[in-house]
Amino acid sequence: MSSAKEYKTITEVKGPLVFVEKTEPVGYGELVTLRLPDGSAKRGQVLDTSDETVVVQVFEGTTGIDRETGVKFLGETLKLPVSEDMLGRIFSGGGKPIDGGPEIVPDEYRDILGAAINPYSRQSPHDPIQTGISTIDANNTLVRGQKLPIFSASGLPHNDIALQIARQAKVRGEGEEFAVVFAAMGITNEEARYFMKDFERTGALKNAVIFLNLADDPAVERIITPRLALTAAEYLAYDLGKHVLVVFTDVTNYCEALRQIGAAREEVPGRRGFPGYMYTDLASLYERAGVIKGKPGSVTQFPILTMPGDDITHPIPDLSGYITEGQIVISRELHRKGIYPPINVLPSLSRLMNAGIGKGKTREDHKQVSDQLYAMYAEGRDLRGLVAIVGKGALSERDIKILEFADLFEERFVRQGRDEDRGFEDSLEIGWELLATLPENVLSRIDRKTMAKWHPKNRGKEEAMVQ
Amino acid sequence: MERQLGQIYRVSGPVVTAVGIKPRMYDIVKVGHEGLMGEVIQIEREKSIIQVYEDTSGIKPGEPVENTGLPLVVELGPGLLKSIYDGIQRPLPVLQDKMGDFIERGVTANGLDREKKWEFTATAKVGDAVSGGMVLGTVQESASVEHKILVPPNAKGTLKALSSGTYTVEETIGTLDDGTELQLMHKWPVRVPRPSKEKLLPDIPLVTGQRILDGLFPLAKGGTAAIPGPFGSGKTVTQQALAKWSDAQVVVYIGCGERGNEMTEVLTEFPELEDPQSGNPLMDRTVLIANTSNMPVAAREASVYTGVTLAEYYRDQGYDVALMADSTSRWAEAMREISSRLEEMPGEEGYPAYLAARLSEFYERAGRVITKSGSEGSVSVIGAVSPPGGDFSEPVTQNTLRIVKVFWALDAKLAQRRHFPAINWLNSYSLYNASLAPWFRENVAEDWNEVRNECMEILQKESELQEIVQLVGSDALPREEQLVLEVARMLREIFLQQNAFHDVDTYAPLSKQYQIMKTILGFSEKAKEAMSAGAPVAKIIAIPARDELAKARFEEDFDTLIGDIQKQMDTQLEGVIKESRTQLGEVTA
Secondary structure (H helix, E strand, O other): OOOOOEEOOEEEEEOOEEEEEOOOOOOOOEEEEEEOOOOOEEEEEEEEEEOOEEEEEEOOOOOOOOOOOEEEEEEEEOEEEEOHHHOOEEEEOOOOEOOOOOOOOOOEEEEOOOOEEOOOOEOOOOOEEEOOOHHHHOOOOEEOOOEOOEEEOOOOOHHHHHHHHHHHOEOOOOOOOEEEEEEEEEEOHHHHHHHHHHHHHOOHHHHEEEEEEEOOOOOOHHHHHHHHHHHHHHHHHHHOOOEEEEEEEOHHHHHHHHHHHHHHOOOOEOHHHOEOOHHHHHHHHHOOOEEEOOOOOEEEEEEEEEOHHHOOOOHHHHHHHHHOOEEEEEOHHHHHOOOOOOEEEEEEEEOOHHHHOOOOOOOOOHHHHHHHHHHHHHHHHHHHHHHHHHOHHHOOHHHHHHHHHHHHHHHHHHOOOOOOOOOHHHHHHHHHHHHOOOOHHHOOOOOHHHHHHHOHHHHHHHHHHHO | OOOEEEEEEEEEOOEEEEEOOOOOOOEEEEEOOOOEEEEEEEEEOOEEEEEEOOOOOOOOOOOEEEEEEEEOEEEEOOOOOOOEEOOOOOEHHHHHHHHOOEEOOOOOOOOOOOOOOEEEEEOOOOOOEEEOOOEEEEEEOOOOOEEEEEOOOOOEEEEEEEOOEEEOOOOEEEEEOOOOEEEOOEEEEOOOOOOOOEEEOOOOEOOOOOHHHHHHOOOEOOOEEEEEOOOOOOHHHHHHHHHHHOOOOEEEEEEEOOOHHHHHHHHHHOOOOEOOOOOOEHHHHEEEEEEOOOOOHHHHHHHHHHHHHHHHHHHHOOOEEEEEEEOHHHHHHHHHHHHHHOOOOEOHHHOEOOHHHHHHHHHOOOEEEEOOOOOEEEEEEEEEEOOHHHOOOOHHHHHHHOOOOEEOOEOHHHHHOOOOOOEOOOOOEEOOHHHHHHHHHHHOOOOHHHHHHHHHHHHHHHHHHHHHHHHHOHHHOOHHHHHHHHHHHHHHHHHHOOOOOOOOOOOOOHHHHHHHHHHHHHHHHHHHHHHHOOOOHHHHHOOHHHHHHHHHOOOOOHHHHHHHHHHHHHHHHHHHHHHHHHHHHHHHO
16 A cells, blocks of 8 residues: 555645646545645545546645645545444544544454445335334334434434434344444534533443544545444444444535535536535435345434524435435424424324334334324314414314314423433323324224224223123 | 447546547447446547446546447346346346345346246247237236237348247247347347337326326326425325336336335335235236435436336237336436536536436337237336425426326325325326216216316315415304315315225225215215205214214225215215204294
């Protein structure tokens, strides 16, 4: 590696990009080291290569690079040394240990781009993960191998929710090995410390691998941080058989970095200046979640992104939503009402929920209860709008009941403590309690059989019959 | 054409520039030492610009490039059904054997199994004059589908030899007088539509078992439909429901730039599910093409053409084929990505200026035709569209709507309310209603179209009334209009909503669809009568038969239940009428 030839033929430095001329043939995506006149070194990657010019993207920023800087092409793509010893360690956003501990003695070097999982080799995700949060477990069930982002916005408690999930997540009745891979992209020092403190407080750190790219670290490094994290996660999952929960925060900062590089390369921008390939790029991260047939582990992703201006149609949440298997949407309105966790179930969705619930997994009535709660809450919220105009007096008796249901739903079902860990049954029982306040003929999502067996008023009867 | 060798000049992501070869547009080239597959998409003087179907990391200028002189082709023959391919017809199970659970590059794989033997029964006779598209014989490809072996479209002559027997796809089954050897398999370039004799008018519906689709916005066999919707509104669930239940004999499902887990779901579910037409596993009639969002973008661009070519091939055998493309927006984005790497002048929102042309070329490959062998076949195309931000004014949705005849508008608001399928009945349309009317009249019920129109009117009326209700509340409406709201609610909750995950409700035969509509309208009529007798709305809607109807659609013995329910409904409303008359009598007395 060190024998590679050094070039001093930089012609242009522009934003994070360096243009180098008159080189021997250089491979696309090759790793590059740059030696600055002051003796410091930086790393980069080839973005475009031809007989005449090579374009290098510098991870650590181009500050201090001049035309005298030496450029070396290493003849291989960026790789991460992986080993079980990564657990409990903290790395920079570029993959260097920053916790004062020793370098990792690698079992292997893995290409950080990661190849696509053959869809034929995938196992359809179907094991529910209990997060202990009712709005997720009952209405938006998370399953192993899923990618389910939190759509939040500035000023909302997404970090608390992410931590609560990382703390409480469990699969029922099995003593399997869990690990958390945490990748911070452009978050502030303060936020990072908050996460670290919680990891230490709960002892979660020993089963976690942490990559930190903070707000004052170079933006370009953010492009590789999540890929390092996923490479570590895949190793832990598919080689060591662990169930890995990957938390990214904040994807919005990642996309900003992507836009920055696109602009420096003078690419034709897509919506709001973001590159046209952002969908494909995000997919190359999100699609690395999954379960592989015949392999014990799994990679589940929990990316956090903040929606600029609370706008769910902004390209970042929008493109994410098209790739991920649902989304958990945090609502400013509920947060203002003082409800924690302020998850609005209406725009939230878990696409893989149906595969993970029902008889033998959670409970046979799960789907119907969930649908009914949704429908009633949606109607209740509409009625709130109506009441604001015409007053409660104009509502029918049925509508008043539904209106009251919506309030109860927020107070009893959505609201829970930061350390309150509800089981699937607990959440469904609260659901039934609330549904029982409504006349039976409005419960159109529940079929006769389920009604007879699970409606609180029928419970006693059935037991009596069995006896 | 002899093979030419050149070398790489530049590599920029999936776009590679080569010098030293003189290819034609869309020729396939092998790039680099590993021979990665690529396609020529632009020629600039001595430079050929190539889109590469695999990852290009580590590829260097100076590496060799070889022109094969052939366009991108697919292999057509028995063995397509039950297969799962990537965008360029490489079978994914074979790729798994060769490279493990992750897709590495530089591996080639034949579309059709070379080892497998098929039992061929010749139907054409030696001495017959044959030409492209005519049937030579048959192979039982799967329990559901008898594969017709066709004369390759460009061949013509007199059959000199042809014999039944057991063959692999490459073995010679016969010859023409000009010496052309015939096999079970032939190849066809994906970007060229396969020829047919004549296009027919679409006057037979593609029955899908989905009430809102068949009942209100039917698609014709050979027709085109678009399902645009924001994320989470149920595009994929709708596409999969169509793939499962539509009465096509062959289904081609293209997962174009979508989620890996979704393809896996189809792969695990389809072999388990039963085709309602034949009773065999659904997989027996299905070809899957999976090019997920993180697989190479150039292969995503090709996947749509690969899919439609396979569909046309089964059409040419005289079958009705349904092609689902999920999602055409990802295909358009693949075009945009390649176009931007080529530094082409962009059109709207960065999409290439030829976006509209490509979309219309694709949808035009749909149609019901008389095939070259004289039978009837069709390709119906259903394209999902994923508009950014759910905004239907964006270029892909708009250019698609200019071509397709059926528009199933998914609505995030309905989805949030768990109204599924979340198809907005006010925004959607089908331009086939008129041409399909005679079929429904003959095959389902004499008054199908009248019943349908009446339901549509009630729903339309409801939306007008809702605006007033928003202002003054429903109690302020006249009684007749309150009743309209109630009937519309029944239509929405009992007819339009359909649970794709419920064993019974997931598929509704046309007769059931008709009965539900008819019963609700029957209720409406009788309720009006009750109302003129002075019965209050609350009484009318409280009759138990109404709830019975709501639950009956989940029951397996719907056909027997429905008669009872109609009777009960009548009796109960009669009761309400009598009661009101008595009370009215008491008051007057």
